[in-house]
């Protein structure tokens with residue numbers, strides 16, 4: 001199934017092609033037809049599944065069916081709990097809507113409201129907002145919601161956790177009852193059901209099933225490290241351990257680019273793969289990652305879903321994912337086909353709650369390791385001394401835990417010396433480009449979006465707002 005099969009308008013198809021998307025994700029496959037059919041929707045899915053495009057593309061399609069009037073009014077309102085998410089959603093509307101002529105803007109607190117008011121005065125079709133700033137600007141008379149045809153509540157569970165229920169009710173009371181409402185939530189506790197009952201009418205329900213079981217033969221370790229020390233720790237690990245095929249995960253595209261830059265600055269061979277990269281670049285990078293001289297691959301979650309590579313030795317969670325299921329997806333990239341694998345997680349103090357949630361999901365504590373270069377305290381040295389060998393040395397499949405003869409301990413592969421040995425005459429990045437002979441598509445061998453199921457419900461509901 002392609003985006004064209006979903007009958008999206010041509011300007012949108014052009015935009016997704018530019019983004020490098022080849023196939024819709026499961027949430028997109030499930031959601032887009034319902035949204036195009038003007039149906040209310042309750043989606044259980046987390047960030048990283050392609051959820052934004054699942055609502056943004058059909059919203060742009062629907063709004064694009066009628067040309068905007070001379071004095072534009074807000075026709076679609078997207079509410080998000082945090083400014084980061086709001087900015088990310090607005091960025092997606094910019095990319096997906098670039099050929100549509102529709103206008104959008106984003107408003108959130110913590111920054112001056114002047115540019116936001118200016119953008120609103122110029123007229124927008126789509127408004128992305130956090131609840132607090134939206135209410136503020138509504139009260140000042142800069143935002144009018146009487147023309148809203150489509151309302152989206154993204155990360156509804158987080159909105160409730162953050163105490164946004166009253167602001168949401170107040171905002172919704174200003175929107176016409178005759179509207180389409182889409183609600184997405186990573187979890188479906190009772191409170192979310194109640195909110196859905198109040199806001200949605202006869203919604204289709206869709207779900208991307210969360211994963212919960214990690215592979216058996218993965219050794220997990222966590223480094224408790226401040227965010228600002230993560231890049232130095234990663235460099236040290238790569239330079240002092242044997243990590244033959246390493247995949248590093250960051251939460252954002254920007255984060256992935258930043259890590260690659262820092263590794264390259266130390267002479268390490270690294271490449272990034274994320275939604276901001278062109279498809280041919282992704283293919284080239286994947287091809288080189290499969291080669292005998294792979295780069296350290298730094299990826300965002302969605303970009304990694306289609307990776308079908310058996311011999312990934314190490315996963316590094318440079319950022320702890322804020323959805324525990326994402327951790328399971330990430331480490332599912334290693335220890336394939338009976339091989340063993342190692343997963344390192346770098347946990348800043350602010351990420352501890354996310355780490356705990358992961359440990360609860362996988363039902364095992366993740367042992368802590370100390371940074372090899374940090375001055376060891378008596379307690380930490382003892383801990384390191386009891387670590388299994390696999391914590392520092394990758395064992396390819398079938399060796400029963402014994403170090404392979406061809407990969408002596410502490411045989412770093414990504415150093416300039418190593419790169420020079422394998423690519424004496426060329427810059428590693430250019431060498432990778434030149435060696436690409438048969439491009440590999442994301443998910444060439446198996447569906448990258450396989451863990452899913454779809455439920456449609458036709459319960460009659462009444463709006464209470």
Ligand code: AMP
Pocket residue numbers: 020021022023024025028046047048049050051052053274275276300302303
């Ligand atoms: P989201 O879950 O909406 O935050 O999306 C996470 C990432 O997935 C973003 O970087 C998108 O660019 C990317 N993405 C969304 N849809 C697709 C797709 N069909 N194929 C590849 N990447 C996608």
